[in-house]
Amino acid sequence: MDDVEQELDLLTRRYGDLGIEAEVRSIRDARQRHRLEMDRLNEDFDRIVERRRATLEAIEKLDRTLRALIDDVVGSTRRQRNEGWSPVPVLGFRAWVVEDGRLHGAWEMWPLPRSTATCKRSPDADEVPHTDGRCGPPPCGLYALKRADDLLDVTGWHGARVAIGLVEMSGKVVEHTKGYRAEHMEVIALGVVDPRGVLLIDAPEHLQAAFGGGFDELDGVLPTLQPIETMCFWLEARKERMSWTSENKSA
Numbered sequence: 447m448d449d450v451e452q453e454l455d456l457l458t459r460r461y462g463d464l465g466i467e468a469e470v471r472s473i474r475d476a477r478q479r480h481r482l483e484m485d486r487l488n489e490d491f492d493r494i495v496e497r498r499r500a501t502l503e504a505i506e507k508l509d510r511t512l513r514a515l516i517d518d519v520v521g522s523t524r525r526q527r528n529e530g531w532s533p534v535p536v537l538g539f540r541a542w543v544v545e546d547g548r549l550h551g552a553w554e555m556w557p558l559p560r561s562t563a564t565c566k567r568s569p570d571a572d573e574v575p576h577t578d579g580r581c582g583p584p585p586c587g588l589y590a591l592k593r594a595d596d597l598l599d600v601t602g603w604h605g606a607r608v609a610i611g612l613v614e615m616s617g618k619v620v621e622h623t624k625g626y627r628a629e630h631m632e633v634i635a636l637g638v639v640d641p642r643g644v645l646l647i648d649a650p651e652h653l654q655a656a657f658g659g660g661f662d663e664l665d666g667v668l669p670t671l672q673p674i675e676t677m678c679f680w681l682e683a684r685k686e687r688m689s690w691t692s693e694n695k696s697a
């Protein structure tokens with residue numbers, strides 16, 4: 447009861463009905479009914495909030511269950527079908543030719559230190575690199591070799607300015623005798639032949655700059671008369687250290 451109602455009650459006790467008693471009573475009754483209705487609505491509202499929370503939780507739980515189920519079956523199917531789908535990144539080596547300050551792979555220029563394979567034959571982006579013979583030769587995928595030294599035999603870039611990188615492959619990775627075809631590739635260390643020797647870089651921002659066309663600005667050239675051998679040796683050592691670290695991480 448607020449101040450004016452108390453005031454009215456006081457004056458009514460003192461002087462009798464002021465002429466609005468019946469109306470005041472009926473308004474108060476109506477107000478009381480609405481207050482009870484409000485209590486019921488608040489209880490309903492609390493129940494709905496609780497049901498909403500429980501439903502949301504159930505949806506999220508089902509999402510997680512579905513994802514885990516699919517991940518499991520997709521992973522085991524790919525392993526059974528010998529697709530070589532790798533849950534952990536695979537390390538390998540690949541080469542680029544430097545032209546006009548940019549790094550060119552076998553098919554196209556790499557503007558970034560990472561790439562995802564596409565298939566030129568099959569518009570279906572799924573399952574790249576393909577293992578069912580629908581494309582090639584050579585079949586699609588980003589290629590890398592297991593040993594850096596093997597790049598010396600397969601590339602026809604003698605005399606060209608060459609870059610060799612240690613790459614991390616993920617997604618679908620198909621294993622071949624000497625190397626791999628991968629869905630995703632990320633360059634994690636790079637050696638570039640330089641007139642003064644060899645430039646060795648592995649900091650992400652330096653790799654970004656090198657692929658972005660700015661590697662002439664990078665310093666840290668190692669003078670050497672055998673640039674290819676020097677970078678192969680350095681990259682192989684990086685790979686060994688990385689394999690050792692990841693084995694220890696997972697142990």
Ligand SMILES: [Zn+2]
Nearest residue numbers: 565576581586
């Ligand atoms: Zn293909």
